[in-house]
Amino acid sequence: MATHALQTFPVQPGLKLSDPLGTIWGVLVALVLDADGAGRWQKLHDDGTPAGPAMVASSLASAVASLERARPRWVWADTSEVYPVLLAAGVRVDRCWDLHLTEALLLGVEGRHREPKELAGALARVLGLPAPADAGPPKKDDALTLFGPEPVVLPGDTDPLAALSLVFRAQQRNPALGLLIAAESASALVAAEMTFHGLPWREDVHNRLLQEVLGPRPAPGQRPKLLQALADEIQEAFGGREMNPDAPASIVKAFARAGIEVPSARRWVLKKVDHPAVKPLLDYKERARLWVAHGWSWLDTWVEDGRFRPDYVVGGVVTGRWASRGGAALQIPRLMRQAVIADDGWCLVAADASQLEPRILAALSGDERLIEVCGDDDLYAALARDSFKGERPRAKIAMLSAMYGGTSGEAGPLLAVLRKRFPIAVGYVEDAARAGEQGRMVRTRLGRTSPTPSAAWQELTGGADESGESSSSSRQAARNWGRFTRNFVVQGSAADWTAALLGVLRTKLPADAHLVFFQHDEVLVHCPRADADAVVEAIAAAGREATRLLFGETSVRFPMNAVPVTCYADAK
């Protein structure tokens, strides 16, 4: 089958350039940071051409604070490099244009995805900035290949400030991405602010939890007491023969010696096994996980002065979700959320968008029947009443299978029911899957574009053999990519929605309220108790605004649960 890499999956038209995330146009100020904390700035016209002389700011903070009174859009290379410096100096800004994130989005839409590291290096070189240590080797024609289709030609000695202006101009090449770029850039501001403020984290509570689960902190190289006791019990159950519960291969071997063949040592596999070692083994795994991933050394490394400060990586996931670097910030175990406690006199407003992805699918596809189901706060319950004899678990499996491409178990028949009742919604994700299988790109609501499959994939799926049959590995590769694109449109559009939410929310919060955590579809705001009601209202308003920005006057409901709590574990 021929592939048409540049043929795109249909996108909804009609997105507007100006938006409450801040007018794209208006006052623009390019800013370059110098090594010693000083900086240089220059006003730009709407089209990116310089609107005044380049200025040197010996005190960056006061210069930026002063210029910020006009609410400009700051144009800079990389928010994650520049903004932390400003925040540390006590300066908050309203809006920005992040050249790095923007270029990644533009290249993606043009079918020219680049590895993040490689792009960082290329941009740094073009902008005359120090390249990150792990950037790839320079390419001679970086400037020419980055900013197509009209290449930017920069003389080798171009001043960084002038380079900002030129690159910004080149980045006006796809006006349809305006809202996405604004939302992505605003997300980068949020991410830096979250790291700056930090997530409140009570070391004493964390230590108490560890004591309960593992016993006292062991000497280095030693197992915690309670884990050792379980390890002994497991070995006893296996007849006393040497085995290591931390090594999956050792577990499989131990069961084999006991006459039980298990394909792996995964929890759900072992759960089904009838053997006295299973219970202590599962217990061991659960506790050991906390020790290894969120134990004392995690606490030593990541929590300081009562705050957990991971780095968030905006756009770190191809779908547009954030990633994180350090401290497994997006995988905080539920148990450990007990350590997330508001400061005295403050509270945490915990908010999540309930069942975001199916609602996104309803709005994307415009399936009237699914939109009606979205009228219920519990979408799966409503779906169950509509199509699955009130059986909520089945309704949920059916919906998840549609969005993830699941086929196993009862997913197939359940999906068939869903397809019959909601042909438009299911058709939407199945079109996306077909596009992926054929090597075409798909897009999210705001235009973020899926990568083109690798050359190896193209090769593998590119043709039939002499008998006209495609190989099973070829079909499998195609199906795998189809599952990816199927999910991409939903997960990615949900990420669009949350990016818009974050961008709007940070402008609506009371001055002392800080966004301190964000995880795919939930946010935590740390604020004085007196501000709690205002924060709840701001979150609700931001949710409505995000919905309007993505989908206009849709009737799809996106309920936000927002509740003030003292402790994160008390939310939900």
Add this chain to the structure above:
DNA sequence: ACTCCCTGCGCC
């Protein structure tokens, strides 16, 4: 001693 892959599991 170091890197790299695999396994397994935490989160959405």
Add this chain to the structure above:
DNA sequence: AAAGGGCGCAGGGAGT
């Protein structure tokens, strides 16, 4: 019950 999407991280173990 089991296996579909996206991640980060740590330990084990193999390879260098």
